[in-house]
Amino acid sequence: MTMTHVDSALSTGADRARLDVRGVRKIYQGAGRSVEAVRDLTFSLGGGELVCIVGPSGAGKTTLLKCVAGLLAPTSGEVRLGDERVVEPPPGMAVVFQEYGRSLFPWMTVQGNIDLPLKQKKLSKGRRAELVAQALEAVGLTDVADAHPWQLSGGMQQRVAIARAVAYEPAVLLMDEPFAAVDAQTRAELEDLTRSLWQRLGMTLLFVTHDIDEAVYLGQRVLVLSASPTVVMEDITVDLPAERDQITTRSAPRFGELRAHVHEQVQRAKTYHTTTSSDGSAAGKADRG
Numbered sequence: 214m215t216m217t218h219v220d221s222a223l224s225t226g227a228d229r230a231r232l233d234v235r236g237v238r239k240i241y242q243g244a245g246r247s248v249e250a251v252r253d254l255t256f257s258l259g260g261g262e263l264v265c266i267v268g269p270s271g272a273g274k275t276t277l278l279k280c281v282a283g284l285l286a287p288t289s290g291e292v293r294l295g296d297e298r299v300v301e302p303p304p305g306m307a308v309v310f311q312e313y314g315r316s317l318f319p320w321m322t323v324q325g326n327i328d329l330p331l332k333q334k335k336l337s338k339g340r341r342a343e344l345v346a347q348a349l350e351a352v353g354l355t356d357v358a359d360a361h362p363w364q365l366s367g368g369m370q371q372r373v374a375i376a377r378a379v380a381y382e383p384a385v386l387l388m389d390e391p392f393a394a395v396d397a398q399t400r401a402e403l404e405d406l407t408r409s410l411w412q413r414l415g416m417t418l419l420f421v422t423h424d425i426d427e428a429v430y431l432g433q434r435v436l437v438l439s440a441s442p443t444v445v446m447e448d449i450t451v452d453l454p455a456e457r458d459q460i461t462t463r464s465a466p467r468f469g470e471l472r473a474h475v476h477e478q479v480q481r482a483k484t485y486h487t488t489t490s491s492d493g494s495a496a497g498k499a500d501r502g
């Protein structure tokens with residue numbers, strides 16, 4: 214009896230964090246010309262899954278993420294979070310962008326920045342203070358709570374952006390090339406921080422990167438996008454152990470195989486062309502040679 218109750222409570226939580234992208238197409242209309250950035254994207258993330266997206270430059274990764282975040286309306290198709298269609302930024306979602314410098318308010322302290330979305334969520338002062346303190350501790354920035362973002366290094370600023378996202382307790386976290394602008398050492402630290410926060414908090418995580426190693430290291434699955442106009446070319450399961458670390462995981466033979474496979478697919482993606490059939494669905498073929 215109790216078991217059934219617990220099971221159904223768990224499945225409800227996971228269902229609410231399920232993300233479905235169905236037939237998303239995005240055409241940008243400009244003065245006298247239109248650009249079809251995304252042709253036909255369909256994929257799902259189960260509640261609590263960590264999926265990475267890679268693809269050639271200009272494949273429409275940022276466009277896709279903006280559609281998922283409800284910041285951009287798809288031309289056709291839809292994005293669903295749980296049972297709800299996403300038509301504006303949903304309350305259960307948080308986004309971390311690449312440009313940490315621009316995403317934090319310079320006139321607010323570190324804790325002020327993390328607190329801001331919590332105020333909008335109308336949480337009590339006590340609960341907000343608790344969440345801010347927990348998030349700062351999780352990213353190792355308790356000591357700089359009263360500093361301003363411009364007093365911190367790039368890597369620290371990106372930690373603040375991550376703390377702000379996790380303090381919000383999102384059901385879904387979207388990250389768009391979040392570590393592209395930091396040095397290699399900081400990047401490795403932030404990758405591990407992301408995986409440990411994901412394991413601890415259990416949110417659904419969609420992570421866009423152009424770095425194949427990063428995608429394989431972080432993801433449970435890697436989606437490879439074709440060149441624009443974009444479709445999902447391959448959905449690869451990363452069958453590496455859940456406990457990962459920079460040295461052991463990256464030197465495992467299986468990591469090397471997966472990395473080589475994704476690399477090959479990304480190369481193929483550059484010459485993968487889609488043709489639209491009469492029923493509007495997309496079919497793809499890769500150039501030979």
Ligand SMILES: Nc1ncnc2c1ncn2[C@@H]1O[C@H](COP(=O)(O)OP(=O)(O)OP(=O)(O)O)[C@@H](O)[C@H]1O
Pocket residue numbers: 241242243248249250268269270271272273274275276277423441
């Ligand atoms: N606002 C816009 N108006 C018109 N075209 C756009 C706009 N934003 C993006 N595009 C075009 O849509 C395509 C996909 O762009 P997008 O930024 O989504 O790709 P991306 O995969 O994130 O690229 P990168 O890996 O280089 O960051 C590109 O051809 C781009 O020029």
